[in-house]
Amino acid sequence: MEFTRRRLIALMGAGIGAQACAALAPATPDASAPAASAVEDPLDTIASRIVSGGPAPDGIPPVERPAYLERREADKVWKDDVVVDALILGGVPRAYPRFITVWHEIVNETSDGEALSITYCPLTGSAVVFAGRLSDGRPTSFGTSGRLYNSNLVMYDRATKSLWPQLLGVAVTGERKGERLRELPLAVTTTYGRWKARYPDTLVLSTETGHLRAYGTWPYGDYDTSPQLLFPVAARDERFHSKKVVVGVRAGGDALAIAKVEFLARRVANVELGGTALVALADPGLAAVRVFRRETPRGAVRFAPSGDAVVDEETRSRWSAEGEAVAGELAGARLERVSAFDVQWFAWYAFYPKTSVLW
């Protein structure tokens, strides 16, 4: 066989052309495309729009047996401005630096004998804590499927292999299809410096994860500040920068996005969401936002700022950002916290396009 120039160029052209065409062709159903059937199951629609993110199942390996550092040791590793997802488990404060969780996305943990998973999706900036127990009582841990829906981590449960988009918390395929996971409203997203100032005895997730990664580096470059997305989403909205951080809340089938930075100045808001009376409270010390049901021993009261504090308008009792009455007639009362977490605007909107927005 003779290698003629024409034949060679044709071969190269075909190869490169095939790549270019494949790269430009829509590989997933377009959001505006009509549904295949008027009675199509919305979960099937979601399942059909799940795409590969590249890695194989657990190619992004969860941390299965998390080890922790004492704060003094952690201080040698992490600077104060490192972003952490933090919570109190079994009375012990714990911080999960995103410089570690970005490489693993799921930390499977147990507390008081109960499994739970601290999940973080780097492509949507969302950290959600799930109970590690299915509705039939089976305990489970979670793995990364390597797949994405609306750019969001799709987890799988190790008990049934059902697929669960993190921001939906509902199984879209498999044995548990249609089932909702129990979200644990425990975590806040803050910085290591702010968290340890509040909780000096905090534990910090160790880099001894059982895996080797270049911890301290961010594999997604400037993704968190760039308006560009990497994967398709079902719906887009240009009101905000796509990566603007909002606090997402759901209740009674409705969704609310709280613009985080703006709300930290506002400090308190009473809202009705899906028929549920809620109050959002800013925590200036942690630069975090928590959301609670407005149920107190005096019923559904409203809250208002009063100087540096927050008081309820019924009894003028003072309430902490953690939802506890710290002074006044209701001292000692606690509000029930609901699941609310930081998430990038584009992702929240893609999942909940009818979301209302609170500034």
Add this chain to the structure above:
Amino acid sequence: MRRPALVEARAGLAGAFARRRAWLVAGVTALLYALAYLLLARALIIAVGAGFSRLGPVPRLDLAPGLSPRFLIDPFNPPAILYLADAVALAPPAPILFAALLVGALVGANVALAVETLACARSCGRSSAVGVLGALPSFLASFACCAPTVLFVLGGNAAVAVVALIPYAVPLALALLVVSLAWSAARFARVSADPDAIRGVARHRHGVT
């Protein structure tokens, strides 16, 4: 009378790499390519402020826990990380490292052949720019394997297609580079045997079409 293409290609390779310059060009190109490849694949990490020294002394070599042969085919888990400085680390999964070295070697050989062909033609007063340009598509295709970076450049819907192409990118690049190398080597053999062979000059001069 023309020799078979493969025989011609082998003769061309032997002829070109009989020169020390060819080895030098191939080696330097392969090294630079491999470094660029690892950088684009984010296996060579240069991150100002990473603070690797906070995790332990640098330079140091960390081996993956539970090191086993499966790491040889695992494209996501590096078997070792070499921390070179506070902000520089080399953390290539084995298949990425193999691809960088193999594709780098082929790119180096292609470039060396192009340089030798150019030098040979020039010494006879002929231009061989077309020959060099002919190797360009395979050189560009050789970067197709750096999918993570490509994703960031393209973004959006394109990312889905690029992800789907990852398993084919390295074999495609290798195939293109091998074909290009064989073609270039055969061409070099002809040019070095008869400098006027380039662009068919000799044939036209003698009235052969």
